[in-house]
Amino acid sequence: MIKNVLSELRKHRKERxxxxxxxxxxxxxxxxxxxxxxxxxxxGINGAFSQRLASAKVTKSxxxxxxxxxxxxxxxxxxxxxxxxxxxxxxxxxxxxTRTYPHDSIADVFFNSGYKLKLALxxxxxxxxxxxxxxxxSKFYSQIVAPLLESLKxxxxxxxx
Numbered sequence: 001m002i003k004n005v006l007s008e009l010r011k012h013r014k015e016r017x018x019x020x021x022x023x024x025x026x027x028x029x030x031x032x033x034x035x036x037x038x039x040x041x042x043x044g045i046n047g048a049f050s051q052r053l054a055s056a057k058v059t060k061s062x063x064x065x066x067x068x069x070x071x072x073x074x075x076x077x078x079x080x081x082x083x084x085x086x087x088x089x090x091x092x093x094x095x096x097x098t099r100t101y102p103h104d105s106i107a108d109v110f111f112n113s114g115y116k117l118k119l120a121l122x123x124x125x126x127x128x129x130x131x132x133x134x135x136x137x138s139k140f141y142s143q144i145v146a147p148l149l150e151s152l153k154x155x156x157x158x159x160x161x
Contacts, residue, residue: 005038006085012038013082016072025060028071035078042081049077 012035014021022028032053039046056070135141 005041006082008038009035009078009082009085012078014075014078016075016079020068020071021075022071028056032074035074039078039081042084045077045081045084049074052077 012031014031020028022031032049036046036049036053039049052070052073056067056074059066059070
């Protein structure tokens with residue numbers, strides 16, 4: 001099966017460059033539809049490809065430079081998958097967990113992490129929430145901050161509308 005995946009990926013190999021090797025966006029989408037199922041042998045590679053593919057779809061109409069960069073990253077991820085299979089690393093090396101990259105969002109890190117990190121992040125959010133409640137009920141807030149905010153809301157405070 002791995003040899004079949006490798007031979008299929010080799011058929012879809014493209015070269016990165018200053019010019020995109022696709023004549024249009026639809027050709028890129030067809031290529032990505034054919035390549036994406038072949039990358040499921042490694043969760044990290046598959047996730048990185050899916051993320052760059054989504055970025056390419058979004059940036060297509062927004063920024064040609066970002067679009068070209070995302071398409072080239074997709075090509076690079078496929079080339080890395082080919083190298084990985086050629087070197088005999090056919091099994092996901094991440095130990096069952098997906099790898100996180102520095103550019104992942106907090107939500108990605110949260111959902112792809114272990115329970116200890118989830119518990120720590122939820123604890124921080126809860127602590128900030130409780131701190132906000134306690135500050136809102138303090139004498140400092142009721143005697144200094146609340147009257148200041150009220151004076152800013154009054155129409156005759158000298159600000160122009």
